[in-house]
Amino acid sequence: MSPGCAQNSAMRPRSAASEAWDIVSKTPSRAMSIAAQRKRAPSIRGRLVIYLLLPLVTLMVASIWADHRTFVTPMYDAFDRALARGAIAIAAHVQPAADGVLYLEMPEGTPAMHPPGAPPPGPGGQFQPHRPPPMHFEPAGQPMAWMRLYPESRDSFIYRVSLPSGQTLAGDEGLPMAQGGEVDSLRYSDATYKHLALRIVSYRTKVNNQAVIVTVGETVHRRDHVVHRLDTVIGLSDGIQLALVLGLCLFGITMALRPINRLRERITQRQPQSLQPLPLESVPSEVHSLVQSLNTLLLTVRDAALAQQHFLTNAAHQLRTPLTGLKSQLEVLASESGDQAQQERIARLQGSVDRLAHTANQLLALARAEPSTHSPGDFVIVPLEPLIGTVADSMLDRAIARDIDLGAECAPAQVRGVHWLLHELLINLLDNAIRHTPDGGRITLRCGLHDHIPYLEVEDSGPGIAPAERERVRERFYRAAGSDGQSSGLGLAIVEEIARSHHARFEILDALEGSGARMRVVFPGA
Known part of the structure; x- marks a missing residue:
C-alpha cells in the first residue's frame, strides 16, 4: 500500500x-469567537479637532455678535436720523392761522397718504394728496395718515401733530408718543400700533410760542430686511473663515502626526516573532517615553520567551537520555525474564516509558514551534x-x-x-x-x-x-x-x-x- x-x-x-x-x-467553517467590542477611545486627531473646533465655534459666535453690534447700531442710528428729519420737516410746516390756531400746511408734492397694503384709490390708480385749505388746520382724528417715504420700500410712514395737552392737530390721534424730552429735543421709542411694529420719534418744538409735539412713526420692514441681510453676510463670512481655519488646522494636525503614523506602520509591519526594540532616532519627543516603555516590554517578553524555550528544551533533552536508557534496560529485563506476569508488568512499563518519551519529544517540538524562535x-x-x-x-x-x-x-x-x-x-x-x-x-x-x-x-x-x-x-x-x-x-x-x-x-x-x-x-x- x-x-x-x-x-x-x-x-x-x-x-x-x-x-x-x-x-x-x-460545509460551514467553525464559528469564530467574537470578543465583546469595547468602546474605542477617540484618536489624537479627533481630540485635537474637538479641542480646536469648540473654541473656534465660540469665537465665531462671539465675532458674529460683535459684528452685529458694530454694524447694526450705526445702521439703526442712520434710520433714526432719517426718521428725525421727517419729524423736523413736518414741524417746519406747522403754521399759525389768523386766529392763532395752529394747522399743518401740506406743500405741493407731498406723497399720497394711505394705509400700508391698501389698493390705491382714485381714478387712474393715483392718490390725490390731501391738503388743508389755506389758513385752516387739518382736522384731527383722521384715519391712519400713512404715506410712502420711499416708493421702492415696503415701509410706510405715519405722523401725528399734537399739543402737550394731548390734543391732536393733524395726523392719526391714536399714534403713541415717545415720552420725555425738552423743547427742541428728540426722543425715540419702539411701539406697536394697529398690530404693526413701529419705530417712532417725538420732536418737541415751539410754533408761535406754543409747544407742539410732532411724532413720526415708521414700520420696520426695511430695517429688519437690512439687518437680516447684514447678519447673513456676517455669518457666511465668519463661517467661511472658520472652515478655512479648520482646514488649515486639519492639514497642520495631519502633518504633525505623520511621525506617529510612521511609527504605527513600523510596528504593524513587524513580524509577530520579532521582539527587537524599536529604533528611537525618528521618534517624536511626545511619544519617546512611550516607545522606551514599549522597548522595555519587548525585551522583557523576549527574555521570558527565551527562558521558557530554554527550560523546555533542556528539560526535554534531559528526559530523553534517561528515558532511552530506561527503555533499553526494560527490553533487556524482558528478554531475561520468563515469568508471564512479570512480562506483562514490563510491557506496561515500556508503554509508560514510550508515552513519557513521546511527551518529552512533543514538549521539545512545542518549544521550537514558538513564533519568537524564528527569524524572517x-x-x-x-x-x-x-x-x-x-x-x-x-x-x-x-x-x-x-x-x-x-x-x-x-x-x-x-x-x-x-x-x-x-x-x-x-x-x-x-x-x-x-x-x-x-x-x-x-x-x-x-x-x-x-x-x-x-x-x-x-x-x-x-x-x-x-x-x-x-x-x-x-x-x-x-x-x-x-x-x-x-x-x-x-x-x-x-x-x-x-x-x-x-x-x-x-x-x-x-x-x-x-x-x-x-x-x-x-x-x-x-
Whole structure:
C-alpha cells in the first residue's frame, strides 16, 4: 500500500480534490469567537479637532455678535436720523392761522397718504394728496395718515401733530408718543400700533410760542430686511473663515502626526516573532517615553520567551537520555525474564516509558514551534506535495500495523514557511488521526489550492470531535472525552502554534463522508 500522491488513485477510488472542495465549500467553517467590542477611545486627531473646533465655534459666535453690534447700531442710528428729519420737516410746516390756531400746511408734492397694503384709490390708480385749505388746520382724528417715504420700500410712514395737552392737530390721534424730552429735543421709542411694529420719534418744538409735539412713526420692514441681510453676510463670512481655519488646522494636525503614523506602520509591519526594540532616532519627543516603555516590554517578553524555550528544551533533552536508557534496560529485563506476569508488568512499563518519551519529544517540538524562535530568513517556499509524501512514508508502518487505509489526494501547491515546522505540523496531524482511527479505518491526506489559497488537510474515519470541544482540544494537555489516555494532549496544540507562526488558520471540521474528523490548515494567499 503506497502513500504517494500519484499512486493513491490506483490503490483505491477516492474523489478528486476539486470534487472534495465542492463539498468543503458547502460545509460551514467553525464559528469564530467574537470578543465583546469595547468602546474605542477617540484618536489624537479627533481630540485635537474637538479641542480646536469648540473654541473656534465660540469665537465665531462671539465675532458674529460683535459684528452685529458694530454694524447694526450705526445702521439703526442712520434710520433714526432719517426718521428725525421727517419729524423736523413736518414741524417746519406747522403754521399759525389768523386766529392763532395752529394747522399743518401740506406743500405741493407731498406723497399720497394711505394705509400700508391698501389698493390705491382714485381714478387712474393715483392718490390725490390731501391738503388743508389755506389758513385752516387739518382736522384731527383722521384715519391712519400713512404715506410712502420711499416708493421702492415696503415701509410706510405715519405722523401725528399734537399739543402737550394731548390734543391732536393733524395726523392719526391714536399714534403713541415717545415720552420725555425738552423743547427742541428728540426722543425715540419702539411701539406697536394697529398690530404693526413701529419705530417712532417725538420732536418737541415751539410754533408761535406754543409747544407742539410732532411724532413720526415708521414700520420696520426695511430695517429688519437690512439687518437680516447684514447678519447673513456676517455669518457666511465668519463661517467661511472658520472652515478655512479648520482646514488649515486639519492639514497642520495631519502633518504633525505623520511621525506617529510612521511609527504605527513600523510596528504593524513587524513580524509577530520579532521582539527587537524599536529604533528611537525618528521618534517624536511626545511619544519617546512611550516607545522606551514599549522597548522595555519587548525585551522583557523576549527574555521570558527565551527562558521558557530554554527550560523546555533542556528539560526535554534531559528526559530523553534517561528515558532511552530506561527503555533499553526494560527490553533487556524482558528478554531475561520468563515469568508471564512479570512480562506483562514490563510491557506496561515500556508503554509508560514510550508515552513519557513521546511527551518529552512533543514538549521539545512545542518549544521550537514558538513564533519568537524564528527569524524572517527561516521562511522559504515549501511545496506541499513532497511534504505529504515524506510524512506518509514515515507513518506508513504504523498505519499498516493497524490495517488503516492511508491515502493521499494532492494537487500542486506551495506555501511560504519553515520546512521542518510544516513537517512537524503534518506529523502531529497524522499521528492524531492514527491514534483515533479504529483498526480497518481510513485516513486521507490532501493538499492543493482553493480560490488560489493553499491548504493542507488530514481526514480520518474515527469518532470525530464534538463541536463543543473543538476549541478546547487546541489547548495544551487537554484530552477529549472518550480518549484512551495514550495521548499527551499536545499534538493539536503544536499544530495550532505552528499554524499561528505561519499566519495560517487551523480548522477542525466534520469528515466529508461518514463519521470522523477533518483537520484543515488554510495558509495565507501568495
